[in-house]
Amino acid sequence: MAEENPKLSPSLLLFAALQLFFFFFFSASSQSFIGVNYGEVADNLPPPSTTANLLQSTSISKVRLYGADPAILRALSGTGVGVFIGVSNGEIPSLASDPAVANRWIASNVLPFLPSTNILLISVGNEVLTSGDPTLPSQLLPAMQNLHSALLSVPGADQIKISTVHSMAVLGQSEPPSSGAFQASLADTLKGLLGFLESTGSPFAVNPYPYFAYGSDTRPETLAFCLFQPNQGRFDPGSRITYMNMFDAQVDAVRSALNGLGGKDVEIVVAETGWPYKGDPNEVGATVENAKAYNGGLVSHLRSMVGTPLMPGKSVDTYFFALYDEDLKPGPASERSFGLYRLDGTMNYDIGLARSVQAVPAGPSLPSSAKKPTGYCVPRPGVSDAQLQANLDYACAQGIDCTQIQPGGSCYLPNTVASHAAYAMNLFYQKSAKNPGNCDFRQTAALVLGNPSAWVDCLVHCALCGACQTLLHGVLLMCAVAAYI
Template sequence: MASILLSLSLLAIALSLAGSFVASLSFSNYSQSFVGVNYGQVADNLPPPEATAKLLKSTTVGKLRLYGADPAIIKALANSGIEIVIGAANGDIPSLAADPNAATQWVNANVVPYYPGSKITLITVGNEILTLADEGLVPQLVPAMRNLQNALNAASLGGKIRVSTVHSMAVLTQSDPPSSGLFNPALQDTLKQLLTLLKDNKAPFTINPYPFFAYQSDPRPETLAFCLFQPNSGRVDSGNGKLYTNMFDAQVDAVHSALSAMGFQDVEIVVAETGWPSRGDSNEVGPSVENAKAYNGNLITHLRSLVGSPLMPGKSVETYIFALYDENLKPGPGSERAFGLFKTDLSMSYDVGLAKSSQQTPSTSPTAPVTPAPNTAGWCVPKAGVSDNQLQSNIDYACSQGIDCRPIQPGGACFEPNTVASHAAFAMNLYYQTFGRNQWNCDFSQTATLTSQNPSYNACVYTGGST
């Protein structure tokens, strides 16, 4: 993404965004509304389906996406309440497109025997078809989807199970800035038919944004922070002046802009895949446990905050994290085999706060994301000697993330002393306390540090300390 000017007007943006969403949902609905995982099966060491189902039920994951229609895992999730996405393979498309009876047989084999005990909600037809080298499948995609939709309708499931197809970000020819997002003109005719079908059946446009790959193409420290939802100076969309503090929102909003440019702005966007690998080959930039934990953990927190994105404020897109397990048989660089949130022995690869036992009921305050249980004592404050410009950037970033910065506004308990340093200390600490109290939450481009000295004064109370 091209370098973009820094905005110092984030507080107004943040307060506007914060006031536009409602967080008064029960925790189970709160988490399950947005967070799913992909269950890739290119491996020879996966646990039994029953063990996977038990693992999923021990988490707050509410949705599972399969790349096929594995009957064993579909049956294992019966009566679990977990929503299931199933897939028709690329190789199925020609027969599904050519013969409505083939679509009927597919639905009768892969859906009817399991629904509604197994909560199938979406069928994805093919994977990244529009950007494959095999262009022969492109004209067959929409007919295949239409025949499957008609087969669902005939089985009285049309209003309950939707049909879509999954796209890579390469379906866009322009995405920077996000407001300029455009689809590949060569695909316009197919996309118009596809989007009309989606709109008519209230089905989503599903996309695979990967900030990991964006960082690999631009491996600067500031890009890493932007991709990992970590404190950064932000990037302003030169087309509309809106500020972006993370790559995920920028990529999703570019898709929204592309949909809007074709007149389909009301079609729902679903993120079918996104994730970060925990290891890779020695020549790969970015894979590490620390980065994977930061990306996935901060993504989940961002979704649960309901802040939304600059072009879609106040709501979170349904998002499926890639992946449930590492897949030891996948080809390609080492990172391809290391996206798993869990190991195949069912232990966590790293903790991103998905275990039910590690969660608390979210605050009903419209300005507070879910606050994890504190895991360390202390407060996050600016280092000595940091410039006011950098501290103002820290304030702007922290206050754009849905935390309550009203105490440092005029009349607030922490407004006096009215200095950038004092306001920054409050905002940076509240960000650190709200988003997990991890070391990377008190970094702010190496301008922050942890202290055991309570900075509270008079009526100005800093969250933190021992619990």
């Protein structure tokens, strides 16, 4: 094979990969789509200044508060962290009935902290339409309008958006995603809200939780679908799309519902999502392993920038629940066990949020007894992008270093699912002591055995990076097939 491809020398390929690295290293963009919920239903939280320092050590770029705690807003001053603050449900009636109350709310909770604190969005209430209070839905839009008018009257505050956060229960239909529709009883209220959101450029905020979906269907295949693990997917006959994870399915159900009610131009923000790491004995699925798989898989999925099937090519702004455990929250044990971080600032489990200090992330470690690996894990020909994306999400959620295939990474180009999946699948295999069972991915991967001299050196140097995948794609597929003949 080497003689048939004389131009594919290792030095040439490595040079091309290095050129790609330096170009994208200096044009890297921040991960503005990763946020976290900072709840305060606790009596043991670290000081806000400590939390501000913690956030700056991570790739978390946004924080959602359920109120407008002045101590936290002051602590976030000058950090650049975007802040999503909230109005309580109990404040809605007075804000709706009197514009002066809205003016005072903005004067007290927003203006003292501008511009040094980066306030982006205000949620008027939380899950108001499904709260069980029949008096609030009709007052929600007037409250939002009054707060918006108050912001417009103040120079420098007019860019802050007004929205409200919804639970998934506002949907009357969510499966399959293409049939997503709001509850008929909420349609009139939601039409008014969507008109406001569209006219002000504000997002529709929603709280999708695959954890709760799994609680109502505890089959193993449902768990894999929820945790970004390899699975057979779920086919949507309406869109002809096969969904490979529950998060995409839930978000796209909301997208379909918005489109059906005239909100095609309204963007979606995921205001809450997460997975508890422990629960009561009857809370199936609340384990550290599952929490790490879901949250880590979602981080990898967002970083891939693949988007959802109905909103491709852009990651939805997503706020993970939650920054810390909240020990005073009522309800089952899981409600007090969503925290990503312990009170001392260490992670309950690692999902790759620490800000990297390596300019060039290390490739896979090689056995000391050999300079070159004896095999590579590559996608089989004909595997769909949906399945490859699921493989990519799963591999990166297992603790391997996928920073090279993120924007700014040396192997980000070509920016295709196939290229990124090939990198991640092989790195997962290499890091797992080359166990053949870790190069299966539900029979969508194959081991390339032997030592094809035309391309092995490049693969050793860049660990199946995107540049090598493109230049050597034909050779790679030939070798993958040959390994099984």
